[in-house]
Structures are given as structure tokens and as C-alpha cells.
Amino acid sequence: MNHKHVNAICRATRGILTNHFGVEATPKNPSAGSGNIPSNDVAVILGVKGELRGQIICSFSDRTAKKLVSIMMGGMEIHQLDQIGWSAVQEFGNWVAGNTATELSKEACIIDVTPPVVNEGNSTFRSAAPFITVPLTSQIGDIQVHISVKND
Amino acid sequence: MNHKHVNAICRATRGILTNHFGVEATPKNPSAGSGNIPSNDVAVILGVKGELRGQIICSFSDRTAKKLVSIMMGGMEIHQLDQIGWSAVQEFGNWVAGNTATELSKEACIIDVTPPVVNEGNSTFRSAAPFITVPLTSQIGDIQVHISVKND
Numbered sequence: 001m002n003h004k005h006v007n008a009i010c011r012a013t014r015g016i017l018t019n020h021f022g023v024e025a026t027p028k029n030p031s032a033g034s035g036n037i038p039s040n041d042v043a044v045i046l047g048v049k050g051e052l053r054g055q056i057i058c059s060f061s062d063r064t065a066k067k068l069v070s071i072m073m074g075g076m077e078i079h080q081l082d083q084i085g086w087s088a089v090q091e092f093g094n095w096v097a098g099n100t101a102t103e104l105s106k107e108a109c110i111i112d113v114t115p116p117v118v119n120e121g122n123s124t125f126r127s128a129a130p131f132i133t134v135p136l137t138s139q140i141g142d143i144q145v146h147i148s149v150k151n152d
Numbered sequence: 153m154n155h156k157h158v159n160a161i162c163r164a165t166r167g168i169l170t171n172h173f174g175v176e177a178t179p180k181n182p183s184a185g186s187g188n189i190p191s192n193d194v195a196v197i198l199g200v201k202g203e204l205r206g207q208i209i210c211s212f213s214d215r216t217a218k219k220l221v222s223i224m225m226g227g228m229e230i231h232q233l234d235q236i237g238w239s240a241v242q243e244f245g246n247w248v249a250g251n252t253a254t255e256l257s258k259e260a261c262i263i264d265v266t267p268p269v270v271n272e273g274n275s276t277f278r279s280a281a282p283f284i285t286v287p288l289t290s291q292i293g294d295i296q297v298h299i300s301v302k303n304d
Contacts, residue, residue, distance in 0.1 A: 034235075039275060047199025047266030055269055083186075086278040114199030114266055117207055121275030123191060126238040129267070 001132055001149060004107045006030070009056055009147050010134045012100040017138060020095060021071050025136040025143065035127040037146050041065065043119040044093035046100070050111035054149035057125060058096060064141030068092055071140075081120075089118050153284055153301060156259050158182070161208055161299050162286045164252040169290060172247060173223050177288040177295065187279040189298050193217065195271040196245035198252070202263035206301035209277060210248060216293030220244055223292075233272075241270050 010027055017023045041062035048054050060068075066078040069088045078085060093116025104111050131148045162179055169175045193214035200206050212220075218230040221240045230237060245268025256263050283300045 039271070039273075045197060045269055047201070047269075049199070049201045049264055049266055053267055055266070057269075083280075087280040090278065090280055112201055114201055114207070115205055115279075115281070117197055117199075117209075118278040119191070119271065119275050120278055121191075121273070123271050123273030123275040126242065126270040126272055128235075128239040128242055 001147065005052065005104060005109060005149060006132055006134070006147055008103040008107050008109070009100055010136070010145055012103040013058060013096050013143065013145050014136060015103070016092070016095045016099050017136070017143070021068065023071070023138045023140055025138040028135040028137060030132050030134045033131045033133060035129055035131055035148070037125040037131060037133070039119050039121065039123045039125060040144065041120070041122070042089060043125070044089065044096070045117045045119060046093060046097050047114035048111050048149050049114070051109050051152060052104070052111050052149040053152045054129060055127070056096075056100060056149070057146040058093070059144045059146065061141055064143065065089055067140040086118060090116050093118065153299065157204065157256060157261060157301060158284055158286070158299055160255040160259050160261070161252055162288070162297055164255040165210060165248050165295065165297050166288060167255070168244070168247045168251050169288070169295070173220065175223075175290045175292055177290040180287040180289060182284050182286045185283045185285060187281055187283055187300070189277040189283060189285070191271050191273065191275045191277060192296065193272070193274070194241060195277070196241065196248065197269045197271060198245060198249050199266035200263050200301050201266070203261050203304055204256070204263050204301040205304045206281065207279070208248070208252060208265075208301070209298040210245070211296045211298065213293055216295065217241055219292040238270060238272075242268050245270065
């Protein structure tokens with residue numbers, strides 16, 4: 001994977017956290033894996049098409065999901081994610097998708113991102129393709145950005 | 153959702169089962185849902201882009217996954233899915249993706265499908281978009297085809 005693309009994708013998620021949520025996120029050391037990704041409690045799955053093909057998966061804890069939704073709802077405390085809460089998580093995915101396309105276009109890479117699927121629960125994503133995982137730490141918890149893209 | 157698109161997508165999965173696996177699959181009554189989809193044991197997630205946007209998720213039991221992989225491996229009995237087995241499940245997803253694009257093109261609908269993500273374990277997919285679920289019954293078990301697509 002091209003490091004410029006990986007950096008652009010991470011920048012996209014960080015940018016959403018900073019600009020839409022007012023949350024500073026710090027990237028930690030990335031790790032490379034063989035394609036088995038734990039879903040954590042909540043995972044947002046984005047499909048990538050265009051000059052790159054593959055997936056971006058943002059995963060985080062239930063606690064972080066509630067904090068994200070709380071901020072989206074103007075600070076209202078969230079005890080449990082209901083249908084509106086899950087829609088908000090999906091909307092977070094839409095923002096990441098849009099910003100990812102923008103950040104990659106700055107690297108002269110034109111892609112399009114599918115609408116997000118949100119996965120709730122503990123499962124494992126399996127893929128023959130290699131993944132790079134970049135953990136972002138923030139005051140609302142860790143967000144793992146898993147990236148598996150290759151040139152089409 | 154346009155019923156011609158739903159039918160074409162189901163035809164694609166049935167076609168793969170018949171032509172690649174020699175398995176006759178019979179569609180049962182479809183159901184419409186609000187967007188909460190159980191993952192079963194194994195789910196193959198495909199993102200759709202182009203004239204339609206959305207997702208197709210094929211989900212089935214662990215037992216059915218092993219039978220699919222067994223047929224792909226020339227009839228070898230599969231006791232547990234290993235890395236090669238999971239790659240085979242992903243390859244099944246690639247076949248469904250390719251055939252879905254072909255079947256939809258016959259309805260004058262040009263789409264492209266992202267590489268599949270395979271989900272292992274019991275989790276729930278959450279989406280604000282409505283889904284239509286078509287169960288296919290066959291001698292290797294049931295395969296649920298969940299379809300959520302809309303015009304771009």
C-alpha cells in the first residue's frame with residue numbers, strides 16, 4: 001500500500017474528529033496484519049472503488065460510539081444506542097467516507113466510497129488482503145482505522 | 153427498491169450456486185426490514201456503486217460455509233475453516249459480485265461491486281436504509297440474500 005494513501009485516509013478520519021467533533025486525535029504506531037480484524041463493539045465498514053479498491057473499517061468501543069453520538073446530538077448523554085443512535089453512527093461513517101475521497105483527491109487519487117455498513121457486536125472480519133491498522137487515541141477513546149486498498 | 157433489481161441480484165447468487173457449485177437453490181418469500189440484519193455465523197458483505205448505491209449481504213451458517221468451501225476444494229471434507237477456507241469464502245463473494253454486475257447489466261443497470269468483506273461471528277448489521285431479505289434454500293443449507301440498494 002502506498003504510504004501517501006494510508007496517510008490521506010488517516011488524515012480524513014482525524015479531520016472529521018477535529019472539525020466535526022472538536023476532538024483531538026493522535027495516531028499511534030501502525031501495524032500490518034494478515035487480514036483478520038476484530039470488530040470491537042462497533043465497526044463502520046466502507047467499500048472503496050475507483051483508482052483504489054478495497055475497504056476502510058473504523059472500529060471502536062461501545063463507550064466511544066456513545067460519546068460520538070452524544071456530541072452529534074449536542075451533548076445529550078447517551079445510555080444506550082437506539083435506532084437514531086445507530087443512524088448517527090452511520091452518518092459518522094458517511095462523513096469519514098466523504099472526507100476520505102477529498103483527502104485522497106489531494107494526492108491525485110480519485111476514489112468513491114460506498115455508503116457505510118455498521119456492525120454491532122464481537123465478530124472477526126476475514127480478508128485475504130493485507131490490512132494496515134492505525135490506532136487513533138483521543139479523549140473519547142481509541143479509534144482503530146483499518147485500511148486495505150490496492151490500485152485497481 | 154425496484155423489483156427487477158432485486159430479482160436480478162437474487163438470480164446472480166442462485167446462478168453461482170447452480171453453475172459453480174451444482175447446487176439447486178429455491179427462493180422463499182422475501183421479507184422487508186428496517187435495517188437490522190443478523191450476521192448468522194458467516195456473512196459476505198458487498199458494496200454497490202454506480203447506477204445503484206448500497207449493499208448486498210449474503211449470510212449463512214458455519215455448516216453451509218464449510219459445505220461451500222468443500223465443493224470449491226473438489227469435495228474435500230472441511231472440519232474447520234482455516235486461512236485458505238476463509239479465502240475461498242471471500243472468493244465466493246467475488247463470484248457473486250461479478251455475477252451481480254452481469255445480471256444487473258441485463259436490466260440496463262450498470263454497477264460495480266467492491267471486493268467482499270467476510271464477517272465471522274454473531275453480530276448485527278445496522279443501517280438506516282431498508283433491506284429486502286430473500287432466503288434461498290438448498291441442500292447445503294439456507295443462504296440469506298439481504299439487499300439494500302437505491303438509485304444514485
